[in-house]
Amino acid sequence: MAAPLLEIDDLRVGIRSNAAAEILRGVSLTIERGETLAVVGESGCGKSLTSLSVMGLLPDGLEKRGGTIRFEGAILPITDNEAMRRIRGRRIGMVFQEPMAALNPVFTIGDQVAEVILEHEAVSRADAMARVVDLLARVGLPDPAQIAREHPHRLSGGQRQRVVIAMALACRPDLLIADEPTTALDVTVQAQIMRLLQELQRDLGIAILLITHNLGLVAQVADRVAVMYAGRKVEEAATAGLFAAPQHPYTRGLLAATPRPGRRRAGEPPLTEIPGVVPSVTELLSGCRFRPRCAFAGDVCASVDPAFGGRVACHFPQTVELVPGVVT
Amino acid sequence: MAATARRIPMRFIGKRLLHAVVTIFGIAIINFFLLQLAPGDAADALAGESGTADPEYLANLRREFGLDRPLLEQLASFLMRIARLDLGYSFRYNEDIAHLIFHRLPATLLLMVTSVVLALGIGILFGVTAARYFNRLPDRLISLVALLLYATPPFWIGLMMILVFSVQLGWTPTGGMRDIAASSKGFAGVLDVARHLALPALTQAFFYLAIYTRLLRAGMLEVLNLEYIRVARAKGISERRISYVHALRNAVLPLVTVVGTNVGGFLGGAVLTETVFSWPGIGRLMFDAMFQRDLNLLLSILVLSSIFVVLANLVVDLLYAVINPTVELR
Ligand SMILES: Nc1ncnc2c1ncn2[C@@H]1O[C@H](COP(=O)(O)OP(=O)(O)OP(=O)(O)O)[C@@H](O)[C@H]1O
Ligand SMILES: [Mg+2]
8 A cells, every 4th residue: 555645653842941841742643645634623732833843844942852754655854954845835835824924025926936936846937937827827816917916915815825825836736734724814715715725636636734723614625634632633533423423522522612504403502612721731731631621531531641542542432423413 | 036116206206305405405504503603613713723813814804704794694695505506615625615525525435335335245144144043153153243343432443453454464554545656547546445445444334234233133033933934934945045035125124224324324424434544535524624613614514414314315215115015105
């Protein structure tokens, strides 16, 4: 069997100045070619850091403590900046959360998109520019030749995110990491951007690692879902299975806290939130890090941190279907 | 990546030039009255030098220079002369002031351009390097050098350099702009001027360098943390290109303003340097005019200086709009 496109194995990331503080505590994820993996979890659980680790772009104060990241079977030299540069932008593209801040205000759109192509491929400036105009048209921007000449401040947030997507896809990467690509946009634009990503994925066959808070979005676009909590993956399953029968108490809490149309009609209980807060990375806590907030915790949870066993990392996985037949 | 050329904002320039004229006349009037407050006039100075205090002689001199007429009349004729670009006559140098100034101007411009270009080049290199190696050895060293240069008075740096490079090592002359003996033509002439220029230009540049380095380092540190820099990294762009193209173009904006101020205020700023190195420029002319109570000459230089400031400001605003496309000139 061919190696998966991306394989993150037991990734550990900590704070450089504090040997005890570990932010990613053994994250493992796998993405096959052409599929969409969604990563969900509360703010601060380490979703962005996981994706930045793949890109070799960890913030200065953080360090990789262990684990491997393989791309097409080869270990990513994530601490070798020069080697990583040939992968970033060319094999792996990335879209960030803040389209309003993602473009350099002093350069034209065309220059910024062409830059990726010129950096990675031996093409002339004119050829690169012609490709840029095609790309801008491909991501649904009207009058692409004109937009290529504009500076970012003339574009709306949705338009800028399309430009960022064009930039990420300019060299036809195999993997697109999208870190909350629609969070900063208004709802109608969100839907347009997601539809665009799906279309591009279908046409170009790229795999997408989609990081998001929006479970509604996950249900629509993801093939599989990984749920993260406090620097670990606590559950992973095919999307339908996860929504129908979440096994980790945290996943159940997340779903119970998510509004969805038709929820009442389907006879689901009203929205509830998960009590308590995520423990801080420096907090010493034996056993399962979700224990203080968990309604199902037993004695063993306080002493043994549950290992991930194929589907879930929990001593007491819940097997009762949340609401039978809700997931379509 | 090149900025796309934009139309020249004629309306903006016209409006600003009009402001400039009003400003320059305003400054001229203020300078005129300020100098009236200073004790003594050209007649006093001339008489003092020739050793006579004969009231008859003084009155004669004053009548000759028009110093005995009512103040407002003197002001009016002064402004009229500025408007006609007729700067009058210097009694000390026995020379037409316009001629005197334009004779001296090239030396000052040469010193200015050389020192600002030097300071900018090194300042950019230092500032960017310090920011790239934030809190590491290169940053520590550069910040220390910048602090030392900032804290040391320029004239003292100038004197020390004369001591080391001219007196001890004998590499450079101690002052002046040309060797009388040396050929003033062709390459030899250029080399001769360059040798004389080295120390005053460095002295002046060091002073600016300290400011530019600190300013650029701070700006770069701020810009390097912005989201679009992370996006550029995710595109696979090299760190060098990210620093010198993506970040610098944004971080250099505050520097443009300061360089503009330095260029505008150069005539005043160069007084000390030109005096220490007996550089035959406007700064030294101003210094001499002040001591010799050559108020006509002094006023003319001050007016020229205000023209410099106003023009530099206009250029800064235009440059700002070129560098930062979000700036709209109105
Ligand atoms: N440079 C840093 N130094 C120290 N801690 C950091 C740093 N960057 C992130 N962290 C910590 O790492 C944890 C995970 O951050 P991360 O950005 O991956 O969260 P996230 O899951 O993406 O959250 P969000 O949904 O809000 O984007 C957070 O608790 C954060 O405080
Ligand atoms: Mg995040």
